[in-house]
Each structure stands twice: as structure tokens, then as C-alpha cells.
Amino acid sequence: MQTTAAIEVNNLVKVYTRKNQPPVRAVDGLSFTVQRGEIFGLLGPNGAGKTTTIKILTTLLAPTEGTARVSGCDVVRDPLGVRKQICVVVQENALELHLSVRNNFRVFGRFHGLSAHEIQLRMGRICELFSLTEFLNAKGMDLSGGLKRRVQVAKTFLIDKPVVFLDEATTGMDSINKRATIQAIKEETRKGRTIVLTTHILDEAEVLCDRVAIMNHGKLITLGSIHEVKGAGLRLLSLTLTVREATPSLLETIRSFQPVSVEIRNSVIEVIMRDEEETLRLLAAARKQKGFLHFEITSASLEDVFLQLIDHQTGSN
Amino acid sequence: MREIVAVVYREYLIQTTSLMWIFFELAVPLLYLLMFGVAFDRALGQGLMVENQSLGYNSFFLAGVLAMTCFGNALNQSYGFFVDRDNGILYEFLTYPMRRSEFLLGKVLFQCGMTVLQSVLTVGFSVLLLGVSVPWSAALFIVITMIAGTAGWFFFLSIFAFTIKRNDIYNTVINVIYFLLMFLSSVFYPLDRVPGWLRSLSLLNPLTWHTDLLRFETVGVGTLSDVMLEAGAFVVFSVLAFWLAVRKLQQTG
Secondary structure, three states: OOOOEEEEEEEEEEEEEEOOEEEEEEEEEEEEEEEOOOEEEEEOOOOOOHHHHHHHHOOOOOOOEEEEEEOOEEOOOOHHHHHOOEEEEOOOOOOOOOOEHHHHHHHHHHHOOOOHHHHHHHHHHHHHHOOOHHHOOOEHHHOOHHHHHHHHHHHHOOOOOOEEEEEOOOOOOOHHHHHHHHHHHHHHHHOOOEEEEEOOOHHHHHHHOOEEEEEEOOEEEEEEEHHHHHOOOOOOEEEEEEEOOOOHHHHHHHHHOOOOEEEEEOOEEEEEEOOHHHHHHHHHHHHOOOOEEEEEEEEOOHHHHHHHHHHHHHHHO | OHHHHHHHHHHHHHHOOOHHHHHHHHHHHHHHHHHHHHHHHHHHOOOEEEOOEEEOHHHHHHHHHHHHHHHHHHHHHHHHHHHHHHOOHHHHHOOOOOOHHHHHHHHHHHHHHHHHHHHHHHHHHHHHHOOOOOOHHHHHHHHHHHHHHHHHHHHHHHHHHHHOOOHHHHHHHHHHHHHHHHHOOOOOOOHHHOOHHHHHHHHOOHHHHHHHHHHHHHHOOOOHHHHHHHHHHHHHHHHHHHHHHHHHHHOOO
């Protein structure tokens, strides 16, 4: 049966059991759907259950309860069907260290059913996209950590699988390569591919993702577009004040408004506030202080919202 | 089939990056035969009486060397799982569009190619330089038995490689197992004159079954009915090991 959803996760549970230790519910009743052609971000702090979820969706782990389908194939009943639809950048650095970059591409292409001729053709384009041409003959073991990761990510763009999983794909990359990778990911979704990524770099998720799910302790905290998540009942705003000097009296005024957080960098104070009216009242109070120069109000970054949501959930637990 | 060929292609690329490794891999059985076989052959002088048949030790030991070659090759290949795990590539492999069984079969198929090369060299060396008489008619059976042996031991060792996460522990465990399997078998000595308890244990050892089969094929020791029984037992052992190894690999993630 053809569905519009690329991924359907329903009440997924994964419990790890170890001798003489209490069981750990790494994923605890997770449900979400990813539409075809979407870039979907799975966010959360370390140990939130993101990688376990990705491992279940890529057939590396079997769930304890619940169901998950990728391109209509059940991950438990039809794991091979799932694997035919996906390509994965696993969290670990995964490279054939004794082989050249060229042979890494060749092996990957062969496994995914490409002929030698097709591999050769696609390799040129991918190497250009990821600036890898000059490293084609270098062995995996001779590459830097960032380059190894770049090759690993580049491999997944050699083939045309409809669903791509990227688990912390840009970890260890410098900013130039990160940008190239982000650009490549965007281009691929224009071709209709679905991309699921996990990252702890929230700026990256903000730039890339159509929708995000935030997880903590194996549970889903919130799910929606970046815009929806930012406004998920918290309506956080970022007020940036530029002053001649962050005087004690100004800081006292700011704290009297009970902000979510205050960060001071020399003459710039960034205050995260919960609602609009309070933000405007704080701004009015701050403008009356001596040495006030400039202000800027923006919606809070995904990172601020993320931290607030995690705090909120940890508190309620 | 495409998937199995892809695994073989990958193994071929990796193994051919070190010609020195290939050289030593091919030379080890010959060294065993030369150093150990020749020394014992001279030491024993008159040779051995095995099942009422007089044999030089070189002739007797050839089957043992071939059986150990299969075990050694399987061991090397199973150790590759730790290298793949350390390189992180094992988990990526497990997301490729292939069955776990195809992955295992591809891995062992390449190694079987090496085994065939080694057996040709070892048997050729024994015939030409050590004067062992091996019937030409047995060549195909020897090759098949060598392939089956490598596969059976590889699946058996893979169970441990997927169960034990640390390669130092794996090395220790396998060293003990290898030691027990070798000395509780017919690899080094005929079993008809060893103590009863040792003989009984040895007859339960798949390495004995495999060695006896190779010995029957190379120098004609044993009866057809006995070796057929042992061959059947080894096939059952290999199939069970394959099934368990696939199950263990499915749980690896």
C-alpha cells in the first residue's frame, strides 16, 4: 500500500535490559510521521533516545514494543525491504581505513547495486560537491577526522535511496564543509528525498529542517515546524541590549523581570523573555538607564526554546 | 547474489592491499608441514600404524594441516569483524540492502578462495617434495571439504565474534577453544591408541570429523561409512553454526 508518509512511528518503545541493573527505557512511547520530501530533525540532549530511534528505523535494533514503517515497510517484518529504501550515515566514523577514498566509493556503490560505470560517473559529481577530488587516492587511514566524516556523508549522495538518515552527520566538519553538506542535503530534498537527521547543533536544524521533534528521556516533548516549536506554549523572545556598560543597577532591573536567561558579553546583554508584554516593559525600563545605546528583539533561537523545553520537562518529571 | 558478490569484492579489495599478508597466509600451512611434519616424520622413523595401515607421519599429518588451515582462515576472517566494528563500518554494513546471511556468506566466500589456493599449494608440496601419495581422483572432494570446513568454522567463530564485544577477550577465549579442539582431535595423532576418555571426547569434536574426512580423501585412512557419518555430523554442525551466527548478527546493533 502506497502512503504519503515516508516514515510512520507508532508508540515505539525500546527497553535495554542488563544483568543486575534496572531496565532502561531508551525510547518510551514515541509516535511521529515524516512526510515524503521532508527534512525532519530529531533533536534532544545526549541520552534522549535519538540514536536508538534511528537504529530501530534503520533495522539495526529491534523495538521492544510498537511499530515503525519506512516507505511502507515494517522494520521488524520486512527489514530487507526497509534497507532497500534507505541509506544511513551512522553516528560512528565509518570508513574502510585500508582502502582509498575511490575504493570506498566503489564498495559503497557496489553494495547499492550501481555498475562500475555509474559509480565512476557519480563519483566525479559527488567529489566536486564535497571537494574530495584531490583525496580520491588517499587511504582512509590517512584522512583527518573531518575528512573521514565528509567521505562518509558524501557516499550517501552517490546513490538515490528515497530515505536518508543522518546521525550527527556534520560532527567534526569545519564550517566550509558543513555548509557544503547542508547545501547538498537541501538539494537532495528538492529531488524528493526524505531526510531524517539528528543533531545537537540546533542552528543547523533551524536552517535545514522543515519539522523537528524534540525528545528527552525517550519521550517526545514537542513536534512541529520550527515556527510551531518555537511558539510551543512558551513564546520565547530574545531581547538584545547594547549598552556602554552593564551596570549593577541595569542588571538588577533586568532580573526583576524574571527572564528565562541572561547572557552578558562585554557591552551586549542578551535576555530571553517569556512573553511580549513583559519584554516591552523591560525594554522601556532599560532605556531609562544611563548608557543605553541600542536594542533588538527577535524570536528566540531554537536552542533557547530547546533548553527551555528540556528544563520544563525535567522539572515536571 | 549481487549482494554476496559485493561483499566478496570488498574483501578482495581489502586483502589485496597487503601482498605480504597474502604471502604469509599461503605459506603458513607449508611451514607447518615442513617444520612439524618433517620433524615428526624423522623422529618416528618407521611411521605410524593407523587402522592397520602403515603411514609416514607426513602422510598422516597432511589432513591435520589442511584442517588447521581451514580453522586458521576462518579465525582470520572472524577477527575481521572486530576491525570492522572498530572502524565503525560494521554498523553501516548492516544498513546496506542485503540479508545478514548474505553478508556472512560473502565474507566466507572470499576466504574459501584463499583456502582453495592454500590446499592446492599444500597438497602439491606434500606430493612433490615430501613424497605423500594423494590420488588425483580425490582432488575435487578435498577442495569441497576444505570449503565446507572453512565455512563451518567461520560460522562457529562468528557466533563468538558477535557475542564477545572485546577483541582481547575474544582472542583469549578462542585460543583456549583452539587449543582444546586441536589436542582433543585426530589432527596430530591417531585416536586408536590414546586413553579412552580422550578418544571419546575427540570423537565428539567437529575438528576430528573434518580431519578424518580429509584423511580419508588424502591417504585413504578410515572406512567410507565412518567418514560419511562424520561428514554428515560436520554438515549439521555447520548449518547450526550458520543459523546461530545469523541470529547473533541480527542482534548486533
